[in-house]
Amino acid sequence: MAALTTTSYAILGLLSVKPWTSYDLAQQMDRSLGRMWPRATSKIYEEPKKLVAHGMAHAREESVGRRKRTLYSITAKGRRALAAWLDEPGEGPVLEFEQMLKVFFSDSGTKTGTLATLARTRRWAEERSAESLAVGTGYLQEEGPFGERLAQLELTSRFLTDFYALVGDWATWATEVVDRWPRDPATAVADPANIRETVRRARQAAGGSGSPNRIHGTPGGD
Amino acid sequence: MAALTTTSYAILGLLSVKPWTSYDLAQQMDRSLGRMWPRATSKIYEEPKKLVAHGMAHAREESVGRRKRTLYSITAKGRRALAAWLDEPGEGPVLEFEQMLKVFFSDSGTKTGTLATLARTRRWAEERSAESLAVGTGYLQEEGPFGERLAQLELTSRFLTDFYALVGDWATWATEVVDRWPRDPATAVADPANIRETVRRARQAAGGSGSPNRIHGTPGGD
DNA sequence: TTCTTCATGTAATTAGTTACATGATTGA
DNA sequence: TCAATCATGTAACTAATTACATGAAGAA
Numbered sequence: 127m128a129a130l131t132t133t134s135y136a137i138l139g140l141l142s143v144k145p146w147t148s149y150d151l152a153q154q155m156d157r158s159l160g161r162m163w164p165r166a167t168s169k170i171y172e173e174p175k176k177l178v179a180h181g182m183a184h185a186r187e188e189s190v191g192r193r194k195r196t197l198y199s200i201t202a203k204g205r206r207a208l209a210a211w212l213d214e215p216g217e218g219p220v221l222e223f224e225q226m227l228k229v230f231f232s233d234s235g236t237k238t239g240t241l242a243t244l245a246r247t248r249r250w251a252e253e254r255s256a257e258s259l260a261v262g263t264g265y266l267q268e269e270g271p272f273g274e275r276l277a278q279l280e281l282t283s284r285f286l287t288d289f290y291a292l293v294g295d296w297a298t299w300a301t302e303v304v305d306r307w308p309r310d311p312a313t314a315v316a317d318p319a320n321i322r323e324t325v326r327r328a329r330q331a332a333g334g335s336g337s338p339n340r341i342h343g344t345p346g347g348d
Numbered sequence: 349m350a351a352l353t354t355t356s357y358a359i360l361g362l363l364s365v366k367p368w369t370s371y372d373l374a375q376q377m378d379r380s381l382g383r384m385w386p387r388a389t390s391k392i393y394e395e396p397k398k399l400v401a402h403g404m405a406h407a408r409e410e411s412v413g414r415r416k417r418t419l420y421s422i423t424a425k426g427r428r429a430l431a432a433w434l435d436e437p438g439e440g441p442v443l444e445f446e447q448m449l450k451v452f453f454s455d456s457g458t459k460t461g462t463l464a465t466l467a468r469t470r471r472w473a474e475e476r477s478a479e480s481l482a483v484g485t486g487y488l489q490e491e492g493p494f495g496e497r498l499a500q501l502e503l504t505s506r507f508l509t510d511f512y513a514l515v516g517d518w519a520t521w522a523t524e525v526v527d528r529w530p531r532d533p534a535t536a537v538a539d540p541a542n543i544r545e546t547v548r549r550a551r552q553a554a555g556g557s558g559s560p561n562r563i564h565g566t567p568g569g570d
Numbered sequence: 571t572t573c574t575t576c577a578t579g580t581a582a583t584t585a586g587t588t589a590c591a592t593g594a595t596t597g598a
Numbered sequence: 599t600c601a602a603t604c605a606t607g608t609a610a611c612t613a614a615t616t617a618c619a620t621g622a623a624g625a626a
Contacts, residue, residue, distance in 0.1 A: 131585070132446055139453035149605055162445045162452065166587050171607055193593050195606060205456065212457030216446035216465055218472035219515060223384045223507075224354055224438035230384065230504050231361035233497055234427065235434030243438060250440035255553035262547035266540070275455055276538035281525060282452045284546045285445075285518045291553035292514055293441060296507045303503060316498035318488070324506045325484035331477035331513035353613070371577055388615050393579055415621050417578065 128176055135211045136163045137173045138200065141183055142208055143275065145199035148174065158261075161286050174198045182207050225250075229300065233312040237304065240311060244301045251294030258287045350398055357433045358385045359395045360422065363405055364430055365497065367421035370396065380483075383508050396420045404429050447472075451522065455534040459526065462533060466523045473516030480509045 140146060140154055152170045154160075174196070177183035182204030186197045200208075225247045232240040262283060265276060307314040352360075362368060362376055374392045376382075396418070399405035404426030408419045422430075447469045454462040484505060487498060529536040 128584095132449070133585080136449055139449070139456065142453065142456045147605090148607075152605090159449075159452075162443065162448045164442060164444070165585095168588085168607085168609095169586065172586095190605085191594060193606070208453065208456050209458075212450050212453060212465075213461045215468055216450045218445075218447060218469060220386060220444040221384065221511065222386070222442040222444075223440075225440060226384045226504055226507060227354070227358055227361070227381075228434050228438045230381075230500055231364065231430065231434060233500055234361065234364045234430050236431075239435045243434075246437055247440060251553065252555050255550050255555070259547060259550035259554050262543060262550050265538075265543050266547065274534075276543070277529065277533070277536035278452055278455055280538040280542050280546070281522050282448055284521070284542065285448060285514075287546050287550045287553070288514055288518065289443065289511075291549055292507075292510055294553050294555075296510065299506070300503050307499065311499070312496075314499035316487075316502040320502050320506065321484060321487050321498070324502070324509050325481060325488065327513055328477050328481035328484050328509045331473065331509070331516050332481050333474050333477070333516075350612090355613080369577090370579075374577090387613095390579085390581095390616080391614065394614095412577085413622055415578070 127179055130176065130180065130207075132217075133163065133165055133169060134173050134176055135208065136165075137170065138177055138182060138204055138208050138211075141174075141177070141198055141200040142205060145197055147188075147195050147197050149195070151198070162282065177204065180207075232304075233314075235311060237307050237309055237311055240304050240307075241301060244297050244304065248294055248297040248301070251290050251297060254290040255287070255294065258283065258290060262287070349401055352398065352402065352429075354439075355385065355387055355391060356395050356398055357430065358387075359392065360399055360404060360426055360430050360433075363396075363399070363420055363422040364427060367419055369410075369417050369419050371417070373420075384504065399426065402429075454526075455536070457533060459529055459531055459533055462526050462529075463523060466519045466526065470516055470519040470523070473512050473519060476512040477509070477516060480505065480512060484509070 136159055137151060140151055140159065146154070148171045151174070152167045155165060155167070155170050174183055174185070177198070178185050180203075182201055183198050184201055186199070187194050188197055189195070225243050228235070228243045229240060232243075265279060265283070268276075303317070303320070304311075304314075358381055359373060362373055362381065368376070370393045373396070374389045377387060377389070377392050396405055396407070399420070400407050402425075404423055405420050406423055408421070409416050410419055411417070447465050450457070450465045451462060454465075487501060487505070490498075525539070525542070526533075526536075
């Protein structure tokens, strides 16, 4: 019997809220869950079957006209498994950022192309922010199937909102910097003040307490 | 002949900087590239072969004792292909965040477990920040194989540094919020002030100009 | 000498994606 | 009544991961 993955538990978590059809689950993945654990729609139709095979979910066949659809609900065993999973340590954030990859290698490209990439990044951030805004105002009106879970949503939506803002702010800032580049990005030079500021922020975030993560090189002063 | 993926171009980009052995590439993936395009080491040994098959890279066999190793370098065709790829639109950031998933479903878990997850998140952020700090101070001393590319590194390292700071700040804030929860997270209630603040930030980031992404529901006022 | 870590891959497996198919519903 | 979109999946494919294997170099 196939082992459960994080994706399985993500679905199981949704089922813990209430029963859903596969389509409902896919919607959630598209709108909320997918922002922290994105998976293709087809996966959403497969995973619940694994949960049923493990006795963690129950499937009820319904019909709409000549078609059938499946309504999934969590079982007692499923609730226990979910609670156990929540107590295991999870992985930190993993970021994939193709546009930044293009900025990273922009010395092989053009200034115009780089600016175009950054413009797209900014638009992406604005769109996601607008989405966050809509979701957030929805919360304020106690809409959606998550009324009882506002305490959780309050936490995750704050992170996502700030993340989108960060992406947007960065793209804006980077655009200003690249605007000052010469025509050929390969000949652009860095502004030491920017690097110093980045170092300052990193030092701040690394935390003064004990500084246990200090690289042991450069022993004699900073 | 297998089509090239973003991962292929990531490797190609590295080769545009200078020739590397597979091991060198794996190191870069581990330290720098992997922060924006993370892939398993074995992939790094496979992808360059595809590039060679496409005539975009050249492999030179060297030997170390009885073993052989491969040194890859970019070809002229490879440089053209890289430039062409840079001009195509790229994808926005994709985030996978298992720990936040656990926070999202924490109403099925325990307060203690949630706090433990957040503590891990915070440690993760501090470690990454310390790494950023080390990398940044290295830049200030013009170290590393990237001397000529500081203008690019200045941009990407700023984003990563800020991202790690965001993760750390969020975990700290969320810890404070969860600390005020009752013993059972399912009975925790949200603080409307927090949600309002999140909405405020989202509105700010969504940008006032024209507000084209406005949801058309709620027509009568905000 | 032996053990451990560094270095250099290949093989097996799988999680995930893209593509396809088709019935139901709605609106023009 | 026709087209478009919503709803509900399955099948084929592949990108990526984990596991394995082994030589070289350095430490104990």
